[in-house]
Amino acid sequence: MSDSPIRILTIDDEENIRTSFRLYLEDFDYEVIEAVDGREGLELFESMQPDLVLCDLRMPEVDGLEVLSKIREQSPDTPIIVASGTGVIGDAIEAVRRGAWNYLLKPIQNLSTLQYAIEQALERARLIKENRAYQLRLEDEVISRTEDLQQAMNDLNKTHQQIKQSEARYRSIYENLQDVYFEILTGGKIREISPSISHISNYSCDELIGKSVWKFYPRREDREQLLDELNAHGFATDYELHLRDKGGKIIPCSVNARLLPADGAQPAVICGTLRDISERKLAETHIERLAYYDALTDLPNRRLLTDRLERDLARARRHNHFGAMLFLDLDRFKNINDSLGHHVGDALLQEVAKRLTSDLRLEDTVSRLGGDEFIMLLADMGDEASTAASRTQAKAEQVQVNLSRPYKVLGHDLHITPSIGAAIFPSDDDPDEDSNDILRHADTAMYRAKDDGRDAIRFFLPSMQAAADQRLGIEKDLRFALERNEMTLFYQPQVNSEGRIIGAETLLRWCHPEKGYISPAKFIPVAEATGQILPIGLWVLEMSCRQLKQWCDLGLSVDHLAVNVSPRQFRQPSFINQVHEVLEQTGADALQLGLELTEGMVIDNISDTIDKMQALKQIGIKLSIDDFGTGYSSLAYLKRLPLDIIKIDQSFVRDIQTDENDAAIVETIISMAHHLDLKVIAEGVETEFEFDFLNQRKCACFQGYYFSRPISASEFTSMLKADRSLPLPKQE
Ligand code: C2E
Ligand code: CA
Ligand code: CA
Numbered sequence: 001m002s003d004s005p006i007r008i009l010t011i012d013d014e015e016n017i018r019t020s021f022r023l024y025l026e027d028f029d030y031e032v033i034e035a036v037d038g039r040e041g042l043e044l045f046e047s048m049q050p051d052l053v054l055c056d057l058r059m060p061e062v063d064g065l066e067v068l069s070k071i072r073e074q075s076p077d078t079p080i081i082v083a084s085g086t087g088v089i090g091d092a093i094e095a096v097r098r099g100a101w102n103y104l105l106k107p108i109q110n111l112s113t114l115q116y117a118i119e120q121a122l123e124r125a126r127l128i129k130e131n132r133a134y135q136l137r138l139e140d141e142v143i144s145r146t147e148d149l150q151q152a153m154n155d156l157n158k159t160h161q162q163i164k165q166s167e168a169r170y171r172s173i174y175e176n177l178q179d180v181y182f183e184i185l186t187g188g189k190i191r192e193i194s195p196s197i198s199h200i201s202n203y204s205c206d207e208l209i210g211k212s213v214w215k216f217y218p219r220r221e222d223r224e225q226l227l228d229e230l231n232a233h234g235f236a237t238d239y240e241l242h243l244r245d246k247g248g249k250i251i252p253c254s255v256n257a258r259l260l261p262a263d264g265a266q267p268a269v270i271c272g273t274l275r276d277i278s279e280r281k282l283a284e285t286h287i288e289r290l291a292y293y294d295a296l297t298d299l300p301n302r303r304l305l306t307d308r309l310e311r312d313l314a315r316a317r318r319h320n321h322f323g324a325m326l327f328l329d330l331d332r333f334k335n336i337n338d339s340l341g342h343h344v345g346d347a348l349l350q351e352v353a354k355r356l357t358s359d360l361r362l363e364d365t366v367s368r369l370g371g372d373e374f375i376m377l378l379a380d381m382g383d384e385a386s387t388a389a390s391r392t393q394a395k396a397e398q399v400q401v402n403l404s405r406p407y408k409v410l411g412h413d414l415h416i417t418p419s420i421g422a423a424i425f426p427s428d429d430d431p432d433e434d435s436n437d438i439l440r441h442a443d444t445a446m447y448r449a450k451d452d453g454r455d456a457i458r459f460f461l462p463s464m465q466a467a468a469d470q471r472l473g474i475e476k477d478l479r480f481a482l483e484r485n486e487m488t489l490f491y492q493p494q495v496n497s498e499g500r501i502i503g504a505e506t507l508l509r510w511c512h513p514e515k516g517y518i519s520p521a522k523f524i525p526v527a528e529a530t531g532q533i534l535p536i537g538l539w540v541l542e543m544s545c546r547q548l549k550q551w552c553d554l555g556l557s558v559d560h561l562a563v564n565v566s567p568r569q570f571r572q573p574s575f576i577n578q579v580h581e582v583l584e585q586t587g588a589d590a591l592q593l594g595l596e597l598t599e600g601m602v603i604d605n606i607s608d609t610i611d612k613m614q615a616l617k618q619i620g621i622k623l624s625i626d627d628f629g630t631g632y633s634s635l636a637y638l639k640r641l642p643l644d645i646i647k648i649d650q651s652f653v654r655d656i657q658t659d660e661n662d663a664a665i666v667e668t669i670i671s672m673a674h675h676l677d678l679k680v681i682a683e684g685v686e687t688e689f690e691f692d693f694l695n696q697r698k699c700a701c702f703q704g705y706y707f708s709r710p711i712s713a714s715e716f717t718s719m720l721k722a723d724r725s726l727p728l729p730k731q732e
Contacts, residue, residue, distance in 0.1 A: 005031040006122065009050035011041030011067060012083070013059045017106065021054060024111045025118070038062030042070055050078070052122060054114075055100075057084035057091055065098055072099030077128050079121035083108065180274040185267055186227075186259075188212045192271075200253070200276045202246035218244050230259040230270060240277070252281045294368045296346055297353035305367035305375055309435040312379050317426050319380075322388035326376040326396055327421040327442035328356075328403075331454040333372035340412060347409045348416070355402050375442070381424070387525060388424050389464040390471030396420045396457040404455070417455035421446025424464050474526050477512060482539060486511050489543050490710035494560070494681060494703045497695050499725035503560030505596070505703060506544045507710045508536070528566055537569040538578060545588035547713055552589065556720040560622060562594035567601035571608075576615045583619075594622040594645070599630070602641060610641065617642045624681070629669060638676060645701075646673050650684025653704070656693050663693070670697045 008030050012018045022032040035041035039062045057064035082100040092103045102117045175195050183192040190208050198204050201216050222241045229236045239255045257272030292304040316323045337345035356366045365377040381388035407414040423441035427433050441460035448458040459465040491504040510518045527533040544563045551558050583590050602609045624645035655662040673680045682694045685704030707726040
């Protein structure tokens with residue numbers, strides 16, 4: 001409450017009442033304002049703002065009830081006390097309904113009643129006001145609290161929103177991560193793996209989570225190595241491994257992983273990321289291609305050629321065979337480049353590369369050194385240098401023909417020839433020869449081909465050149481040798497320890513119309529390589545059997561005629577049938593026929609060999625191993641073969657006198673053969689010393705110049721007819 005006096009407005013049209021009220025109330029320190037009627041009362045209420053109103057009901061102009069309504073409307077908390085002269089109860093009810101707080105009946109006998117009513121009303125007003133203030137404060141409080149709460153709620157919502165957004169962001173990153181995030185128990189069980197695993201492996205997360213990782217990480221060594229690495233360092237960085245996708249395809253991946261050791265109830269876990277590096281690997285392959293291949297032709301470049309050459313050289317040395325290199329240079333290529341432009345030249349080189357690779361064996365290499373220089377590396381061209389030379393010559397000729405065919409390049413008709421230099425490796429006389437030497441030799445040979453007028457093939461070594469030339473000549477002429485009747489058979493007698501002829505070996509002779517006599521040692525390998533040995537071998541067998549039959553018909557005794565059989569001939573599935581047919585057609589006695597096989601051919605496919613030998617033996621044919629001791633023969637396998645005779649190779653016989661080792665070997669072979677119940681024939685017996693040595697060691701049969709050179713059929717027939725004992729030289 002303020003300190004200013006309480007102001008009371010009294011509205012009454014009777015002046016004496018107003019005065020009596022004022023005089024009375026001023027004694028109680030109230031300030032009293034008087035209004036003479038309702039209208040003035042309302043005006044003063046508005047301007048003076050009294051704390052309490054005393055109001056009459058019956059007044060002119062605006063009556064008391066209306067005043068009540070208006071004041072109530074304006075200020076519902078201001079107490080109004082009605083003092084009225086009407087004792088009508090309806091007036092009192094109406095007054096209270098319109099807002100009167102109290103109703104006093106005039107004339108007021110005891111003014112203290114008025115004072116009491118005023119005090120009461122003021123107290124009530126004060127309470128109402130206080131209550132209202134409290135209410136307001138409370139409301140303010142509620143509002144402010146509500147606002148705070150709202151603020152807090154907003155803040156919370158915002159945070160929640162932010163969390164949600166960031167969670168969504170992380171999830172989207174996680175889900176769209178190209179790398180795969182994983183958590184794997186050390187036992188191999190997948191605890192967590194991000195969805196991108198499906199891009200890499202085609203497995204969905206659900207197919208993997210809770211399963212063993214080994215399903216798509218199959219290589220055991222890989223896994224163990226990774227575990228070792230993790231155990232040793234706790235982490236692995238850019239670790240490369242191979243996964244297997246759902247379809248079984250192997251995918252190269254890189255892993256960054258960390259090992260989280262077991263912690264209380266938490267088991268040890270490997271967690272990390274995984275990335276598909278197929279593309280990186282492809283790029284690496286691409287880079288490797290650039291490093292090892294010629295960009296224009298896609299052929300191996302010099303670096304890769306050198307690698308392969310070194311490999312081939314080492315292999316050739318190890319396996320005792322020969323490889324070859326062809327160095328090709330295109331004749332007058334520069335003219336094409338200069339006149340038609342580099343793009344035509346380049347296209348031509350690509351075409352040449354295509355032709356060079358068109359009929360290549362898997363083990364061979366074609367390379368472009370640069371410019372118009374190409375290299376052909378030919379592996380395993382044979383066990384003998386001369387064979388290799390002739391094969392190389394044949395191959396070079398084929399390449400020459402192939403490259404010389406017309407070209408259609410970017411609308412131009414072109415023709416080009418190669419100059420080819422050839423080198424055979426390893427060379428016999430240079431054990432230190434390396435890849436550079438071989439390249440240089442082939443290069444030198446190529447320049448020789450250029451010097452000789454281009455479009456030619458030249459070998460580095462004159463001896464190879466000669467061998468190549470000769471063998472090519474033989475190969476060509478051999479095709480017609482049989483039909484031109486250039487082949488004959490010679491016979492070399494075989495004798496017992498008394499010098500009596502007990503048999504012979506058939507030896508083929510070729511009388512070339514220009515070159516004269518050509519040794520079988522030269523042409524048999526060529527015939528073997530080209531396949532011509534098949535008709536030739538069959539012819540030898542036929543002629544030998546016909547000869548046997550003739551001698552038989554003449555009453556001449558030949559216990560044994562041995563025919564050489566070449567490996568290719570023996571391997572024919574029809575070989576046994578051929579022998580049967582020949583025997584039948586010629587009427588020769590199978591018991592007198594012998595076949596000489598070599599060690600190499602019985603070792604290849606031994607079970608087929610044994611079957612065939614058994615079939616031959618069954619009809620009485622004698623089987624011998626030729627050149628015994630030069631091959632791989634071991635006692636163990638000899639025992640398995642249905643053999644009759646061993647022929648000691650002439651190289652041992654020749655050295656009996658000079659080489660103690662060879663003497664010992666011969667002794668051993670003889671005693672071993674006796675032990676196995678095999679007959680021994682010594683080949684190449686040239687001297688009395690050799691004969692005596694062998695004879696003392698119980699060798700039963702002999703063959704060699706000491707007794708007789710190979711002789712013609714008619715000579716041998718005469719010899720048989722004379723029935724003389726050999727060696728002839730002794731008796732002359
Ligand atoms: P081979 O089967 O070891 O024949 C023995 C070779 O030694 C023959 O050479 C023979 O003339 C020669 N020779 C015999 N005695 C002596 C001697 O005392 N001293 C010396 N230095 N040499 C002697 P040839 O006739 O030149 O035959 C060479 C090789 O050709 C034969 O070796 C054989 O492997 C093969 N050959 C010969 N004729 C045929 C045939 O009809 N078919 C097949 N597949 N190969 C044959
Ligand atoms: Ca022989
Ligand atoms: Ca022999």
